[in-house]
Amino acid sequence: MHAVAPELPIGQSVSEEFVRIRKRRDQDVDRLVRLIGSVRDVDGYPSHVTGAGLQTFVVAGDELAALVAEDEAGVAVGHAAVHEPAVSPVTDAAAAATGRGLSGLACIARLFVDPAVRRAGVGGLLLDAATDAAWGMDRWPFLDVWEALPNALALYDSRGWLRVGTEDIVFTSPCVEACRHVGNSIRSHVLVAPPPSAPSRPA
Numbered sequence: 001m002h003a004v005a006p007e008l009p010i011g012q013s014v015s016e017e018f019v020r021i022r023k024r025r026d027q028d029v030d031r032l033v034r035l036i037g038s039v040r041d042v043d044g045y046p047s048h049v050t051g052a053g054l055q056t057f058v059v060a061g062d063e064l065a066a067l068v069a070e071d072e073a074g075v076a077v078g079h080a081a082v083h084e085p086a087v088s089p090v091t092d093a094a095a096a097a098t099g100r101g102l103s104g105l106a107c108i109a110r111l112f113v114d115p116a117v118r119r120a121g122v123g124g125l126l127l128d129a130a131t132d133a134a135w136g137m138d139r140w141p142f143l144d145v146w147e148a149l150p151n152a153l154a155l156y157d158s159r160g161w162l163r164v165g166t167e168d169i170v171f172t173s174p175c176v177e178a179c180r181h182v183g184n185s186i187r188s189h190v191l192v193a194p195p196p197s198a199p200s201r202p203a
């Protein structure tokens, strides 16, 4: 097993030659929290979570699976999770599109990649692995994505994910100065994975 080096600066130990997807470990968390801080600075994701909230954003209480992409030194350069769906208009849209109930769905969440290694295939690998994990539990993968995240939308389009709704997600917790959205809500698209038989992945 690789030793994880959470003290390394974001982006400085990364080799794009080798990336491996594995389950997230407790030792990854400090680095992932710093990584999501960096992603937030670059992309504005997450838009409404800052400071100490970033740790519980990454390590949520409703995870069915949590994965990292690690480089050849064992350093986490990306993350994706599979969450138990909550009752919400987003989940309703996914349920209507797939014909699945709550227990037959899984929400792909917390997908992010070190800004230093973008467009190297890491996000695609993480999305595929999280999607496979959901199907492996006989749950149809779905997600919601803020309309202001064009890279993510491009990734989902490249994998053949289907837009099945648009929802305004209203924040119940107060905004802070560092929030990256306007007003008290964000407009998000609801997407479902293509059926497993659909030829959606690059060869």
Ligand SMILES: CC(C)(COP(=O)(O)OP(=O)(O)OC[C@H]1O[C@@H](n2cnc3c(N)ncnc32)[C@H](O)[C@@H]1OP(=O)(O)O)[C@@H](O)C(=O)NCCC(=O)NCCS
Binding pocket: 039, 043, 045, 110, 111, 112, 113, 114, 117, 118, 119, 120, 121, 122, 123, 124, 125, 143, 144, 145, 146, 149, 150, 151, 152, 153, 154, 155, 156, 158
């Ligand atoms: C979305 C994200 C995870 C993609 O990670 P990545 O490692 O750069 O993605 P990949 O290299 O695997 O890209 C796979 C495909 O997605 C599409 N894509 C990804 N980023 C793109 C961009 N900036 N412009 C155009 N297409 C893009 C392309 O089709 C790409 O294939 P190609 O490089 O062969 O053309 C990354 O940009 C990120 O962390 N964004 C901020 C966090 C975020 O928005 N998370 C989603 C929350 S719902």
